Amino acid sequence: xxxxxxxxxxxxxxxxxxxxxxxxxxxxxxxxxxxxxxxxxxxxxxxxxxxxxxxxxxxxxxxxxxxxxxxxxxxxxxxxxxxxxxxxxxxxxxxxxxxxxxxxxxxxxxxxxxxxxxxxxxxxxxxxxxxxxxxxxxxxxxxxxxxxxxxxxxxxxxxxxxxxxxxxxxxxxxxxxxxxxxxxxxxxxxxxxxxxxxxxxxxxxxxxxxxxxxxxxxxxxxxxxxxxxxxxxxxxxxxxxxxxxxxxxxxxxxxxxxxxxxxxxxxxx
Amino acid sequence: xxxxxxxxxxxxxxxxxxxxxxxxxxxxxxxxxxxxxxxxxxxxxxxxxxxxxxxxxxxxxxxxxxxxxxxxxxxxxxxxxxxxxxxxxxxxxxxxxxxxxxxxxxxxxxxxxxxxxxxxxxxxxxxxxxxxxxxxxxxxxxxxxxxxxxxxxxxxxxxxxxxxxxxxxxxxxxxxxxxxxxxxxxxxxxxxxxxxxxxxxxxxxxxxxxxxxxxxxxxxxxxxxxxxxxxxxxxxxxxxxxxxxxxxxxxxxxxxxxxxxxxxxxxxxxxxxxxxxxxxxxxxxxxxxxxxxxxxxxxxxxxxxxxxxxxxxxxxxxxxxxxxxxxxxxxxxxxxxxxxxxxxxxxxxxxxxxxxxxxxxxxxxxxxxxxxxxxxxxxxxxxxxxx
Numbered sequence: 001x002x003x004x005x006x007x008x009x010x011x012x013x014x015x016x017x018x019x020x021x022x023x024x025x026x027x028x029x030x031x032x033x034x035x036x037x038x039x040x041x042x043x044x045x046x047x048x049x050x051x052x053x054x055x056x057x058x059x060x061x062x063x064x065x066x067x068x069x070x071x072x073x074x075x076x077x078x079x080x081x082x083x084x085x086x087x088x089x090x091x092x093x094x095x096x097x098x099x100x101x102x103x104x105x106x107x108x109x110x111x112x113x114x115x116x117x118x119x120x121x122x123x124x125x126x127x128x129x130x131x132x133x134x135x136x137x138x139x140x141x142x143x144x145x146x147x148x149x150x151x152x153x154x155x156x157x158x159x160x161x162x163x164x165x166x167x168x169x170x171x172x173x174x175x176x177x178x179x180x181x182x183x184x185x186x187x188x189x190x191x192x193x194x195x196x197x198x199x200x201x202x203x204x205x206x207x208x209x210x211x212x213x214x215x216x217x218x219x220x221x222x223x224x225x226x227x228x229x230x231x232x233x234x235x236x237x238x239x240x241x242x243x244x245x246x247x248x249x250x251x252x253x254x255x256x257x258x259x260x261x262x263x264x265x266x267x268x269x
Numbered sequence: 270x271x272x273x274x275x276x277x278x279x280x281x282x283x284x285x286x287x288x289x290x291x292x293x294x295x296x297x298x299x300x301x302x303x304x305x306x307x308x309x310x311x312x313x314x315x316x317x318x319x320x321x322x323x324x325x326x327x328x329x330x331x332x333x334x335x336x337x338x339x340x341x342x343x344x345x346x347x348x349x350x351x352x353x354x355x356x357x358x359x360x361x362x363x364x365x366x367x368x369x370x371x372x373x374x375x376x377x378x379x380x381x382x383x384x385x386x387x388x389x390x391x392x393x394x395x396x397x398x399x400x401x402x403x404x405x406x407x408x409x410x411x412x413x414x415x416x417x418x419x420x421x422x423x424x425x426x427x428x429x430x431x432x433x434x435x436x437x438x439x440x441x442x443x444x445x446x447x448x449x450x451x452x453x454x455x456x457x458x459x460x461x462x463x464x465x466x467x468x469x470x471x472x473x474x475x476x477x478x479x480x481x482x483x484x485x486x487x488x489x490x491x492x493x494x495x496x497x498x499x500x501x502x503x504x505x506x507x508x509x510x511x512x513x514x515x516x517x518x519x520x521x522x523x524x525x526x527x528x529x530x531x532x533x534x535x536x537x538x539x540x541x542x543x544x545x546x547x548x549x550x551x552x553x554x555x556x557x558x559x560x561x562x563x564x565x566x567x568x569x570x571x572x573x574x575x576x577x578x579x580x581x582x583x584x585x586x587x588x589x590x591x592x593x594x595x596x597x598x599x600x601x602x603x604x605x606x607x608x609x610x611x612x613x614x615x616x617x618x619x620x621x622x623x624x625x626x627x628x629x630x631x632x633x634x635x636x637x638x639x640x641x642x643x644x645x646x647x648x649x650x651x652x653x654x655x656x
Contacts, residue, residue, distance in 0.1 A: 035564060038563070038564050039564050042564045042565055166559040168580070170580040170581075170582070171544060173543040173548070174575070174580070177545065177549070178364060178574070178575060182311040182353050183628055185630045186336050186353075186628050187309075194543070196541065209309070220581045220582075221581065221593075221595060223540065223595065225538065229539075
């Protein structure tokens with residue numbers, strides 16, 4: 001792209017950054033196959049190392065951040081990203097709540113490093129895997145492991161049009177019922193985190209006869225006490241309940257609190 | 270050509286092949302026939318082509334927060350009590366595109382002239398409480414001032430075959446809400462299933478001219494006094510087995526008075542605010558409207574989606590949501606359903622089907638909550654006795 005043309009370009013610029021993550025959420029952007037041409041017509045993707053060699057300097061109109069902050073380097077980098085992005089959006093469970101790698105937050109990270117790596121001296125890591133919002137202000141958080149590509153498209157479309165994005169914060173149950181599913185918990189006694197988990201996935205797992213894993217994180221008003229009571233009622237042990245809350249959104253404070261409550265009660269017994 | 274139509278209200282006896290002919294007759298008339306079928310772990314309402322699709326020998330066990338599909342020995346076609354989802358999903362669909370528009374210079378043009386042509390539904394197996402629920406939705410959605418076009422189009426063309434309950438679930442409380450069988454009005458045909466070791470037949474009557482025309486085409490004979498008595502007794506036995514109750518006397522005033530009752534805190538501890546009760550309720554009608562422009566900014570769609578008073582966004586106004594607490598949201602739902610609905614639409618919004626009890630993952634029981642609010646003694650608020 002010539003600099004002359006770039007000067008005329010009125011499209012909003014987008015940069016995509018990766019932190020500690022599996023790249024799945026960035027791929028959701030590329031998976032918008034049918035819409036991709038419309039997207040690149042409407043926005044100018046100027047920094048996206050996963051997909052393009054073009055890497056222009058900021059500032060950017062929209063910075064999309066995938067991954068959690070797990071190293072000193074990332075903790076510095078996220079400050080730069082914030083400074084360079086007029087609007088900062090986190091993509092998925094890692095960037096929004098620390099991701100599955102936040103499971104280490106309950107363990108001794110040095111012990112893990114020594115166990116996993118042949119040369120632990122080369123590893124420099126933080127004790128905790130933390131969400132972006134613990135480091136810098138975030139303008140919008142897209143949930144999920146991975147995110148819903150439709151929610152990403154909706155957020156971009158809404159931002160370009162200057163309108164509020166239609167991204168509901170109610171429970172997965174609302175989408176599950178809309179899909180005409182029969183409730184797994186009620187009809188089969190299957191533990192399901194749907195009632196405390198935010199919608200957005202289209203009730204994907206329950207539609208395939210699997211209880212919700214909670215990858216979209218806590219819904220707007222999650223009653224985790226009632227969830228613990230329900231899981232116990234379905235015969236699940238406290239260690240099992242602790243693990244149910246500790247998956248993709250383990251470090252989201254409501255799930256974290258619930259899992260610790262179960263863990264402590266088990267120890268107290 | 271049929272000249273002598275069976276009289277409306279006269280009871281006839283038909284067998285299973287005749288019921289199959291009724292389904293065939295409806296299909297020939299262009300109806301999409303919907304009825305009970307076993308799908309996965311439940312009896313749900315879905316497309317049927319004949320009696321072979323009906324859930325012969327399927328039953329259900331229901332209690333607060335639990336449902337199990339069961340097998341019956343007698344092969345009854347309507348031996349279950351209620352499906353998880355009501356007919357609402359067809360008449361008042363949870364998602365509907367209202368319109369799409371495309372930018373056209375400084376103006377725009379509509380891409381469609383409104384909603385798609387409505388399907389013509391025939392419902393087979395509408396219970397008395399569900400007929401009452403449809404009548405309530407008619408009052409809400411077909412009002413003189415505000416009539417819902419999507420609902421009206423689907424409702425006007427619908428053909429309703431009622432089935433009188435001859436079994437009840439422990440979650441049923443239709444007798445309290447005055448919606449118990451037999452179905453008395455609002456149907457085109459009404460059936461009562463008689464199943465014993467000797468015979469498997471249906472007592473049937475037409476409730477409309479359209480129903481009489483369909484009935485006229487099938488082999489039948491007039492029900493004997495013995496047949497009619499057997500049907501009456503089966504219905505009476507089902508009603509007699511219902512033990513769940515709501516004391517509706519002065520209930521609206523009571524709910525208004527109990528605005529600050531500690532019971533609301535008690536239920537809020539158990540409530541997920543997940544919205545399941547509102548989605549399975551056959552009368553809850555609330556929707557939201559989402560406008561979504563596409564990424565090019567050239568095209569926009571307006572969708573109507575089911576909403577729930579249990580979501581925070583439901584009461585979002587300038588400055589935030591009016592009902593942030595679970596307590597305020599549950600109180601809103603129950604007070605509207607059993608109280609304010611009377612002021613608005615002339616009857617309670619509850620028909621006693623018990624779906625909100627069965628399909629609440631926390632097993633919250635609307636009848637128990639209403640009774641607790643009425644109880645004189647203060648209910649101790651304790652954590653840990655939930656569920």
